[in-house]
Amino acid sequence: MANHLHHVQIFASDVEKSIRFYQDIFGGRVLMDTEISGARNILMRIGNGRLVIYDQPPKDSGRGSIHHFAIQTDDLEGNVERMKRKGIAFKKDIADNGYIKYIMVPAPDNILVEYFEVNKAMLPEEYAEFFE
Numbered sequence: 546m547a548n549h550l551h552h553v554q555i556f557a558s559d560v561e562k563s564i565r566f567y568q569d570i571f572g573g574r575v576l577m578d579t580e581i582s583g584a585r586n587i588l589m590r591i592g593n594g595r596l597v598i599y600d601q602p603p604k605d606s607g608r609g610s611i612h613h614f615a616i617q618t619d620d621l622e623g624n625v626e627r628m629k630r631k632g633i634a635f636k637k638d639i640a641d642n643g644y645i646k647y648i649m650v651p652a653p654d655n656i657l658v659e660y661f662e663v664n665k666a667m668l669p670e671e672y673a674e675f676f677e
Contacts, residue, residue: 547619551661552588552595554612558602560585567596576675588675595675613649613657621646621662644668645676 557563564587567573573596577588585600599612618624625639625648639648645668647661663676 546624548616551615551617552597553614554586554597554599554659556601556603556612557598560587560598560600563587563598564589567591567598577672590674613659615647615659615661618660618662621648621660624660644672 555563564573564575567589568575571591573589573591575587576590577586579586579588587598587600589596589598597612621639625635628650629635633650635648635650637649639646644664645661646664647659650658650660652658665673665676668676
């Protein structure tokens with residue numbers, strides 16, 4: 546089983562201000578500016594890391610400006626079944642968007658973890674750098 550931390554997604558009450566901040570302060574580079582799950586998402590590269598800016602203001606003061614972080618796997622279904630056996634209760638089933646399948650995993654302290662698998666054979670070429 547291979548896992549690695551992939552990205553952090555943050556809420557933004559002013560998305561343009563957030564983009565400029567991460568570009569100007571940390572040298573962020575916009576790789577994609579697209580709609581995902583009904584909202585604008587700006588996918589950036591900062592050094593070797595990735596940041597996603599979610600065009601919605603923070604909704605829950607308990608999580609502040611962090612929406613979720615993501616862990617990529619090469620066996621989503623198998624690992625989700627293992628999590629269910631350990632008592633993890635999921636609100637939704639695995640979502641399949643063609644080139645990516647994911648599920649949101651509830652973690653302690655109201656943290657939300659996106660657990661996902663990429664089908665590189667179906668991945669649009671312009672997304673390849675974000676999902677290397």
